[in-house]
Amino acid sequence: MSGGSSIWGGRFGGGPSDIMEEINASIGFDQRLHAQDIAASMAHCRMLARQGIISEADAESILDGLSKIADEIAVGKFHFQRALEDIHMNVESRLSALIGEAAGRLHTARSRNDQVATDFKLWVRDALDRLDLGLAALQQALLDRAETHAADVLPGFTHLQAAQPVTLGHHLLAYVEMAGRDRGRARDARTRMNESPLGAAALAGTSFPIDRHMTAADLGFDRPCANSLDAVSDRDFALEYLSTAAIAAVHLSRLAEELVIWSSAQFGFVKLPDSFSTGSSIMPQKRNPDAAELVRAKAGRVIGDLNALLIVMKGLPLAYSKDMQDDKEPLFEAADTLDLCLAAMTGMISEVTYDTAKMRASAELGFITATDLADWLVRVLGLPFRQAHHVTGSLVKLAEQKNVDLEQLSLAEMQSVEPGITQDIYDVLGIESSVASRTSFGGTAPDNVRAAIVEARRRFFEGEGQS
DSSP, X not given: OOSSBTTTBTTOSSOOOHHHHHHHOOHHHHGGGHHHHXXXXXXXXXXXXXXXXXXXXXXXXXXXXXXXXXXXHHTTOOOOOGGGOSHHHHHHHHHHHHHGGGGGGTTTTOOHHHHHHHHHHHHHHHHHHHHHHHHHHHHHHHHHHHHHTTTOEEEEEETTEEEEEEEHHHHHHHXXXXXXXXXXHHHHHHHHHOEEOTTOXXXXXXXXXXXXXXXXXXXXXXXXXXXXXXXXXOOHHHHHHHHHHHHHHHXXXXXXXXXXXXTSTTTOOEEOOGGGOBOOSSXXXXXXXXXXXXXXXXXHHHHHHHHHHHHHHTTOOSSOOGGGGGGHHHHHHHHHHHHHHHHHHHHHHHHOXXXXXHHHHHTTSSOTTHHHHHXXXXXXXXXXXXXXXXXXXXXXXXXXXXXXXXXXXXHHHHHTTOTTOOGGGXXXXXXXXXXXXXXXXXXXOHHHHHHHHHHHHXXXXXXXXXX
C-alpha cells in the first residue's frame, strides 16, 4: 500500500479525521474478542495451508506469530492501538511486525465481515455456557434451602394478600423452575447459533477453494452457515442471548423483590447476611438489603440492552452495515451484569436466614384456610363449589365481625350459616392440615416438596457431575 490509510488501502487519499476515528474505532470494547479472534485466525490459517492456498512455511510462521500475540495479551504486554480501529487489525498489524510479509497472507479468502461474525459468535457461545453454569449454581442453592425447609409454612400470596398456606420449600422450588427454563433457553440458543460464518467473506463467499466444514469443525461449530449473506448479517444469536438474559434478569428481580419485602421489619421473614447488606449513614438501626435492591435495578439495564440491539438491527438491509459494530457493547454489558447478579443472588440464597416462626405466625392471619373450608363443603356436604364459596364468604364475614379466626368460630355459629357443618370441619382449618392436604401433582404438601426436590435434581443435573 502507498499513502492513505494503512487499513483501507489505496482507495482513500487521506487518513481519518479525529472525529471519524473517535466514532469508528471499536478497539476500546472489542479487544475482549482477542482470544476468539486468534482462535478463528488459527483455524483459517490451518485450512488455507491444507487447501494449498498458502504454503506450509507461511502457515507455520503465521501460527507461531499468533501464539506469541496470545501470550503477549495474556501477560499484558500487547499494546492495543486506537488508530487500528478494532481487534482484527490490531492483531494483524502486530503479526506483520513479528513475521513480516507472510502475515498479509492470513486474510486471504476472508473479510472482516465474516471474521467479526465468527469472533462474536464464539464469544456469545462462551457467554451462554457461562450463563448456564451460573443458573445451575443458583438452582443448587435454591434446592439445598428448599430441602431444609420442605415443611416450614408461610403464607402464599396473590396480589400480595394472604391467599393460602404453602411451604417455604415449595416457594423456593418455583424459582428453581424459572431458572430451569432460563437454562433451557440458553441451551436452545446455543444449539441454534452453532453455525460458522467463517469463509462467507464479505458477503458473497470466495473464489478460493476453501473448506468451510474444516474451519467449522476446528472451532467447535456443528456446520458452516448455509448462506453467505446471512452469515455476515445475522445477529440473531446476540439477540437470543439478550432475550434469554432479560428474562433471567426479570426472574432474579422478582426473587430480589421478595427478599427486600421479606427482610423489612413489617414482614421479618428473612435476615440477609452482613456480606450482602449495608447500614445507613444517619439511622444506626437500619440494615439495608442493598444487594437485592441492586439485582432488582440491574434487570432494567439488561432489558435495555436487548432493546438497544433490537433497534439497531430493525432497519438494516443485507448484508453488513457499520451499525452492527454497536452490537457488542450492549451484549458485553448484559453478560457482565447478569453474571454479577447471578453470583450475588446465589450468595444471598445460600446465606440468608429464614425466620420460620414468624412465617408460621403470619400464615395464621387473613383467613388463609378459607379455601380449605370451601373444599370441605364440596367434598363432604356435596355443595356446588359456587355455593360453598358463598357460604365460606359469609363465615369469613362473621369471623371478621367477631375479630376471630375461622377456627375460633363455634360450631353453632358455623351452623347458623350452613346447618350441615359438623365438628369435622375443624380438622381442615389448621395451617399444617391445609398444607398437608395439597397433594396434587405440583402441590405444596411437604411430601410432594421432598419428592419434587429429588425430581428436580434428576431433571436439571443428572449426568452433569452434580456434587
